[in-house]
C-alpha cells in the first residue's frame with residue numbers, strides 16, 4: 680500500500696515543516712490548515728488527504744515557558760562559596776531547605792570530577808563549558824547517568840556550530856565570559872540563539888550575562904527560554920519578587 684504524507688506547520692518560534700510518513704495509507708497531497716494561537720497555546724491542524732477526502736486532526740503545541748533563573752554568583756550567598764568544593768557544600772545546605780530546581784554552572788577545567796559530588800549534593804542540572812572538555816558527549820552521558828540534566832555553555836568567541844553535535848542531548852546556555860557577574864548584556868550573541876532556535880524549536884536555551892528588565896525581551900525574541908539573572912535581581916535587596924515578576928513579564932512581551 681502506498682504511503683500517506685503528513686506535514687505539520689508550527690508557529691512557535693519560526694514556521695517550520697516536519698515531514699513524516701506513515702506506512703500503509705493512500706498517498707495524497709497533504710494540506711496544512713490554519714494555525715491558531717490562543718492564550719499562548721498554538722494549535723496546529725494537520726490536514727491530510729486520503730482517497731481525495733481531507734480530514735484534519737488538531738495538535739496542541741505548548742510553547743516552552745519563559746523561566747527566570749536567579750544567579751547566585753553575584754549575590755551575598757556567593758561569598759559562601761568561591762570554589763567548586765565550597766559550592767558543593769552550599770548546594771547541600773540549600774537542598775535541605777528547598778526542592779527548587781538547581782542548575783549548577785560549572786565554570787571549571789575538569790567538570791567530570793564534580794558530577795558525582797554535585798548529584799549527591801542535590802543539583803538537578805549541570806552546565807559545563809564546551810571549551811573545558813575533550814569529550815562533551817561522554818560528560819553529557821555521565822551527567823545523565825547521575826540523574827541530572829546536562830547543559831553546555833559556550834563563551835562569546837566560541838562558534839555556535841561547535842555545539843550542533845550535542846543539541847539532541849542537552850539544554851543550551853550562551854553566556855558572557857564565564858566567571859563573574861555584572862557584565863554587560865551581549866546583543867551580538869543573539870544570532871547564536873536564533874541559530875540554535877531554528878535548529879531546535881523545542882530546546883531550552885539559556886542566556887546569561889547582564890540580563891535585566893530592559894533587555895530580556897531581546898533575548899526572548901531571539902528564542903531564549905531561560906534567563907540567568909544575577910545583578911539585576913540581587914542589587915535590589917528586598918525587591919526580588921517584583922523584579923523577577925517584571926523580568927518574566929518582559930520576557931513574554933515579544
Ligand SMILES: O=C(CO)[C@@H](O)[C@H](O)COP(=O)(O)O
Pocket residue numbers: 750751752753784786854855856857858859860861862863887888889890907908909910911
Ligand atoms: O554566570 C555568570 C558568568 O559566568 C554571570 O553571567 C551571572 O551568573 C549572571 O550575572 P549578571 O550579569 O546577571 O550579574
